[in-house]
Amino acid sequence: MWVLLRSGYPLRILLPLRGAWMGRRGLPRSLAPGPPRRRYRKEALPALEAPVLPVTTTEIRQYLRARGIPFQDGHSCLRAPSPFVGASKLKHQTGAASFSLFIDKTTGRFLCMTTLAEGSWEDFQASVEGQGGGAREGVLLSEAPEAEDSEEVRRIWARAIPLWELPESEEAQLARMMFGLTKVTDDTLKRFSVRYLRPARRLVFPWFSPGGLGLRGLKLLGAETQGDGVQYMETTIPRPGAYHNLFGLPLISRRDVEVVLTSRELDSLALNQSTGLPTLALPRGTACLPPALLPYLEQFRRVVLWLGNDLRSWEAAKLFARKLNPKRCSLVRPGDKQPSPLEALNQGLNLSRILRTALPAWHKSIVSFRQLREEVLGELSNVEQAAGVRWSRFPDLNRLLKGHRKGELTVFTGPTGSGKTTFISEYALDLCTQGVNTLWGSFEISNVRLARVMLTQFAVGRLEEQLDKYDEWADRFEDLPLYFMTFHGQQSIRTVIDTMQHAVYVYDICHVVIDNLQFMMGHEQLSTDRIAAQDYIVGAFRKFATDSSCHVTLVIHPRKEDDDKELQTASIFGSAKASQEADNVLILQDRKLVTGPGKRYLQVSKNRFDGDVGVFPLEFNKSSLTFSIPPKSKARLKKIKDDNGLVAKKPSSGKKGAMPQISETCSNQARNPNQPDLSKPSR
């Protein structure tokens, strides 16, 4: 496989994850050859000083036309004859097969289906323009299947045996029961070449290269009973970021025009067996749909997404349909009578009938309640899930905000140097460890410094004093779905939003953190222009959050105010636009004057979801850089709400540690509202 080095985006990947109990390739240590060691890896996407602007579909089309390259318009890609196929081979390809180069309409990245060459739009242009052979030059080892991986893949595959050939029937029965495969036939397992690794008690799903070019990777699936249910553990080789297997692809015929996409291999087995339809399983379930897979899905006129039986799967299905072109997509809605395909098979339901209930993903801009009623019902009957992902480290935040939801804008403020970056880093890390794909825009502090803070918080302790543990923590940290923009200091909002859009498309980002708005804007504008510019930028982030169904957390410095005053919603720098556009407003209250140094409170002063606002204490732990809630703290969460659901003004007791006065409608007491409290240089 050819993979090229250049990239047009100022985005750097931090790599995918393994647990402490895992070996280098994410396998149990007993399966990983040799002692753990670290390898030097080439930077996957190098940081760019001057970001290249993303290409548009129109520009791609214009370029191809100007160069006289014929092309066909597809659902998510343009198809053209591949410059990577030798003239002799090209002669033998006819019709659609001769258009074997797929160019992603959104990113310009290409894939040649014949040679498996792939690269960026700039690489394609370079190769068309004959700049030193283009694609053939830059082989990126970190993304190409590594020799070591291939060896490991072959070894495990050879040790695994076909499930239906398990000699002891008791063992075979137990394995089938654990994975819910009692109704899946041997024929189905054979068709999909599913094996079983006896020592590790794992199912093994193969990733075959297209065109029967051999085994490219594996997914190992373990199952453990937990209460009434079963918990599945997945391991992939290569690691998740490079595992681009559409399980079931070898069974797809060129003539197939319809496919059902599932989020699990087990679901694909069940669906294919009971409906006879072509089915494919996404490599990382509902976590993401990497654009690298889109060329393989171009041939289908209809794509049905049946990803699971919870709200998260439903959200993912809607997002993936956008990438696939919603006009050809239908979605199976989760529900009691519509569980996941494997469960449906096990419950004796008619899977073809469920598929017929799939709803078109595309509708015009105007909808009637009829189209919304099922969605509303879904939210009402899954209140917990509709409230979003809950924090594991901040239970009080769950009590107030209920969870972290897609498509919302959170504005976060606090006095200079009070610990905003440190807190927001832990707040985002908490979500990221629970599978929320996160993109950081750290304009004030360098990514290295930020990552160091995050890693310390992740390990909940100082790593300086335990460097022998560094690799173990770093390995686990690498596998978080965490990405960083490589911007620093002032940036144009267009470039930042374009990069965010790119990240949503490529990495299915659900949470973007911008730290902070003022550093992104630079210091150049005059004060009145600044407020207008900030309003414009806040509006752009708001629109992005809504349009991309992605949560944006925006750190904004407060105005310069008296140090001894509590901050309020109106203390956010600029006009009222930021707090009006925000769904949530969070304030880090630095109350050192009344409670002593180090004491902080987090105040939720706006909550559009259900109106609950309040404050709760945070205790800073200097060695782990974490803000945990003091276990024996008397000052617990305090909800502040009047009968109308509005934030009430509470009289101050004037006592040490008293709750702050909070008012949404407080007067503007800022000394100079046009001046943000931004007295420090970029770090």
Ligand SMILES: Nc1ncnc2c1ncn2[C@@H]1O[C@H](COP(=O)(O)OP(=O)(O)OP(=O)(O)O)[C@@H](O)[C@H]1O
């Ligand atoms: N509650 C706290 N008590 C004492 N030190 C803290 C506390 N919170 C953070 N710090 C430390 O204070 C320093 C500044 O923290 P941080 O960068 O998070 O503040 P900030 O509010 O983002 O700053 P700025 O206003 O410059 O953006 C860091 O070294 C951090 O470890």
